Amino acid sequence: xxxxxxxxxxxxxxxxxxxxxxxxxxxxxxxxxxxxxxxxxxxxxxxxxxxxxxxxxxxxxxxxxxxxxxxxxxxxxxxxxxxxxxxxxxxxxxxxxxxxxxxxxxxxxxxxxxxxxxxxxxxxxxxxxxxxxxxxxxxxxxxxxxxxxxxxxxxxxxxxxxxxxxxxxxxxxxxxxxxxxxxxxxxxxxxxxxxxxxxxxxxxxxxxxxxxxxxxxxxxxxxxxxxxxxxxxxxxxxxxxxxxxxxxxxxxxxxxxxxxxxxxxxxxxxxxxxxxxxxxxxxxxxxxxxxxxxxxxxxxxxxxxxxxxxxxxxxxxxxxxxxxxxxxxxxxxxxxxxxxxxxxxxxxxxxxxxxxxxxxxxxxxxxxxxxxxxxxxxxxxxxxxxxxxxxxxxxxxxxxxxxxxxxx
Amino acid sequence: xxxxxxxxxxxxxxxxxxxxxxxxxxxxxxxxxxxxxxxxxxxxxxxxxxxxxxxxxxxxxxxxxxxxxxxxxxxxxxxxxxxxxxxxxxxxxxxxxxxxxxxxxxxxxxxxxxxxxxxxxxxxxxxxxxxxxxxxxxxxxxxxxxxxxxxxxxxxxxxxxxxxxxxxxxxxxxxxxxxxxxxxxxxxxxxxxxxxxxxxxxxxxxxxxxxxxxxxxxxxxxxxxxxxxxxxxxxxxxxxxxxxxxxxxxxxxxxxxxxxxxxxxxxxxxxxxxxxxxxxxxxxxxxxxxxxxxxxxxxxxxxxxxxxxxxxxxxxxxxxxxxxxxxxxxxxxxxxxxxxxxxxxxxxxxxxxxxxxxxxxxxxxxxxxxxxxxxxxxxxxxxxxxxxxxxxxxxxxxxxxxxxxxxx
Numbered sequence: 043x044x045x046x047x048x049x050x051x052x053x054x055x056x057x058x059x060x061x062x063x064x065x066x067x068x069x070x071x072x073x074x075x076x077x078x079x080x081x082x083x084x085x086x087x088x089x090x091x092x093x094x095x096x097x098x099x100x101x102x103x104x105x106x107x108x109x110x111x112x113x114x115x116x117x118x119x120x121x122x123x124x125x126x127x128x129x130x131x132x133x134x135x136x137x138x139x140x141x142x143x144x145x146x147x148x149x150x151x152x153x154x155x156x157x158x159x160x161x162x163x164x165x166x167x168x169x170x171x172x173x174x175x176x177x178x179x180x181x182x183x184x185x186x187x188x189x190x191x192x193x194x195x196x197x198x199x200x201x202x203x204x205x206x207x208x209x210x211x212x213x214x215x216x217x218x219x220x221x222x223x224x225x226x227x228x229x230x231x232x233x234x235x236x237x238x239x240x241x242x243x244x245x246x247x248x249x250x251x252x253x254x255x256x257x258x259x260x261x262x263x264x265x266x267x268x269x270x271x272x273x274x275x276x277x278x279x280x281x282x283x284x285x286x287x288x289x290x291x292x293x294x295x296x297x298x299x300x301x302x303x304x305x306x307x308x309x310x311x312x313x314x315x316x317x318x319x320x321x322x323x324x325x326x327x328x329x330x331x332x333x334x335x336x337x338x339x340x341x342x343x344x345x346x347x348x349x350x351x352x353x354x355x356x357x358x359x360x361x362x363x364x365x366x367x368x369x370x371x372x373x374x375x376x377x378x379x380x381x382x383x384x385x386x387x388x389x390x391x392x393x394x395x396x397x398x399x400x401x402x403x404x405x406x407x408x409x410x411x412x413x414x415x416x417x418x419x420x421x422x423x424x425x426x427x428x429x430x431x432x433x434x435x436x437x438x439x440x441x442x443x444x445x446x447x448x449x450x
Numbered sequence: 451x452x453x454x455x456x457x458x459x460x461x462x463x464x465x466x467x468x469x470x471x472x473x474x475x476x477x478x479x480x481x482x483x484x485x486x487x488x489x490x491x492x493x494x495x496x497x498x499x500x501x502x503x504x505x506x507x508x509x510x511x512x513x514x515x516x517x518x519x520x521x522x523x524x525x526x527x528x529x530x531x532x533x534x535x536x537x538x539x540x541x542x543x544x545x546x547x548x549x550x551x552x553x554x555x556x557x558x559x560x561x562x563x564x565x566x567x568x569x570x571x572x573x574x575x576x577x578x579x580x581x582x583x584x585x586x587x588x589x590x591x592x593x594x595x596x597x598x599x600x601x602x603x604x605x606x607x608x609x610x611x612x613x614x615x616x617x618x619x620x621x622x623x624x625x626x627x628x629x630x631x632x633x634x635x636x637x638x639x640x641x642x643x644x645x646x647x648x649x650x651x652x653x654x655x656x657x658x659x660x661x662x663x664x665x666x667x668x669x670x671x672x673x674x675x676x677x678x679x680x681x682x683x684x685x686x687x688x689x690x691x692x693x694x695x696x697x698x699x700x701x702x703x704x705x706x707x708x709x710x711x712x713x714x715x716x717x718x719x720x721x722x723x724x725x726x727x728x729x730x731x732x733x734x735x736x737x738x739x740x741x742x743x744x745x746x747x748x749x750x751x752x753x754x755x756x757x758x759x760x761x762x763x764x765x766x767x768x769x770x771x772x773x774x775x776x777x778x779x780x781x782x783x784x785x786x787x788x789x790x791x792x793x794x795x796x797x798x799x800x801x802x803x804x805x806x807x808x809x810x811x812x813x814x815x816x817x818x819x820x821x822x823x824x825x826x827x828x829x830x831x832x833x834x835x836x837x838x839x840x841x842x843x844x845x846x847x848x849x850x851x852x853x854x855x856x857x858x
Binding site: 058061062092096104110111113114120121122125126128135136138140185 | 503512515516518534544546595
């Protein structure tokens with residue numbers, strides 16, 4: 043008998059039949075003797091419909107009012123799920139973010155959770171009820187409704203699990219776990235039974251959009267065991283936890299990739315202090331997020347400086363950097379938005395040498411030219427021409443034997 | 451410069467364009483120097499859509515959860531209206547029922563307002579904001595969301611006006627006021643400039659569905675001047691107030707009618723104490739509301755007993771009464787669901803004799819047979835065959851000169 047927090051996303055509660063299906067799943071877990079808190083998103087499409095109404099009035103809706111509006115999406119789902127649970131004989135009670143209360147700051151549309159009062163929920167659980175909580179929303183000190191930003195329901199789930207010291211937070215979604223890479227590119231991709239918070243963060247930020255980054259960070263910080271599993275299929279999914287002894291065996295957990303990359307290079311910039319800031323400061327002032335940054339050692343008093351941005355920001359970033367390059371006496375600015383990033387992720391690489399060379403060798407064997415390299419403790423990322431994305435992923439997947447079952 | 455509470459119904463805020471139109475109207479009133487609190491309903495069709503979702507899950511949804519669900523309708527409207535107001539430069543702030551707070555009892559789906567805290571609203575008004583409040587909803591002592599039942603938004607408007615001691619509560623709807631009778635039946639029907647709370651109650655309960663009865667009762671109790679006017683047309687509408695001297699002039703305010711009537715007669719029931727209770731007790735036990743009740747003096751130790759119910763309850767009521775009649779030794783039970791009720795309403799009739807005879811004479815002249823009569827201080831109702839509805843309304847409208855402009 044455990045206390046489990048489950049989170050069901052928009053697709054899982056996308057219509058009345060699916061909500062009934064979720065109710066049956068929840069009742070199944072209850073039958074195993076578990077206490078359950080269920081966090082739900084808005085029915086799929088509902089948040090977009092509401093935002094559409096707002097945008098039909100004004101392109102820049104007042105953020106406080108936008109939160110009042112879109113928070114109704116989850117409020118509908120909690121009520122419908124409770125009705126479905128009660129229909130099948132399971133007492134249930136719904137809570138809006140304000141009713142819990144999930145106290146946040148006042149940053150409307152992107153609020154951060156400050157604290158959660160779990161007392162009411164605990165009383166309901168003790169009374170044998172399933173507690174259903176609206177994800178994605180909270181309330182600030184002045185009683186204003188806030189939302190946590192897209193995907194915030196995952197964060198709600200983890201935060202409630204942390205507040206209640208739950209045994210596990212289960213994120214139900216439309217995939218059955220975290221894979222070694224995207225199965226649409228490498229059919230031999232394998233579902234991972236376990237992965238560490240750190241690895242998951244790298245996988246998530248690199249494009250494996252299974253879980254929200256903030257939720258994984260939160261889970262790692264409070265050590266809430268997090269499990270990703272499918273609403274629609276049976277299975278144990280992937281458990282995301284702290285690093286454990288047995289994990290050492292797995293060298294590499296997976297191959298992440300991102301198609302949304304663009305590269306900008308400033309050539310022949312005088313090699314003196316303040317150059318990096320001179321270039322990147324103007325970019326970040328424009329609210330453009332920079333991902334990889336590479337600067338090699340200088341030659342002849344000048345150096346080359348390269349960074350990547352999201353492809354949507356490419357044109358704007360290029361314009362800014364071109365303007366800036368003149369004042370910095372740079373020789374030339376080049377850009378390329380036909381590039382992708384491939385990343386090897388694994389806590390195992392910390393204690394193993396030769397990972398990078400195996401990676402580079404495998405790519406070279408297929409004639410894939412590496413244009414940029416960046417490394418961290420648990421990942422190695424390379425930028426390559428976008429036409430090599432699929433080939434690169436499959437090559438690395440095979441080179442590190444990811445298709446095989448992990449050693450016992 | 452006055453403090454005005456305005457309420458806009460579902461049709462008035464039925465889509466984004468109409469919400470913008472309401473925003474413009476509100477800003478127009480602001481420009482006249484008034485402080486404004488605006489109460490809104492859900493966009494038309496929205497409450498039915500939400501109830502449809504609930505009914506798709508279960509025919510008997512948990513009432514607490516039903517209120518959580520349907521209260522989202524008004525929550526959407528308050529946010530959208532605030533966005534529209536701000537777009538046009540008018541600072542505004544939305545309040546859900548819970549945020550106000552509008553404290554109610556815990557009778558989910560039909561809660562009654564207990565108290566309203568006007569402090570936050572007053573502070574916003576003082577800061578130059580238009581305050582937009584979700585109609586139809588409140589919160590109980592335990593923080594549960596409640597709703598006031600269909601049409602509860604009118605009640606919210608009046609209750610807030612009473613709490614804030616507003617100068618007027620304006621109910622915007624799709625008609626431009628209260629008429630002497632339904633203009634679809636009598637084209638010469640005339641809009642009333644004023645009517646008393648009592649008359650309005652009789653008109654409303656008799657089928658002139660312009661205002662919710664509870665709202666009128668509430669307004670009368672707290673003496674909140676209530677004005678009914680059109681969202682879509684200019685005009686001063688109809689003011690509903692306490693009786694004033696000048697009103698004496700108007701003998702009759704209007705002709706109300708109801709098509710939803712059915713009549714049940716128990717013939718030859720022993721004329722002894724407890725008979726009325728014996729018959730009506732079993733009907734009201736079945737939660738069937740009884741409207742008119744007529745019992746004439748008995749003859750030969752028996753009496754005839756007649757009452758009317760809503761047409762929807764007719765079959766069920768007839769069945770109950772037939773079963774009961776046997777145990778009461780009644781001779782026969784007859785029913786008719788092809789009847790209608792016509793009512794003459796007017797505070798003036800209190801101080802004038804001969805109203806009833808004028809009414810009966812006018813109907814007789816057209817060959818309309820009266821099947822039942824019931825009177826109160828300010829109304830006379832008759833039941834007639836349903837085919838005489840239109841003729842009866844027009845006959846009475848003319849007999850009392852209602853098409854003419856009221857005397858100055």
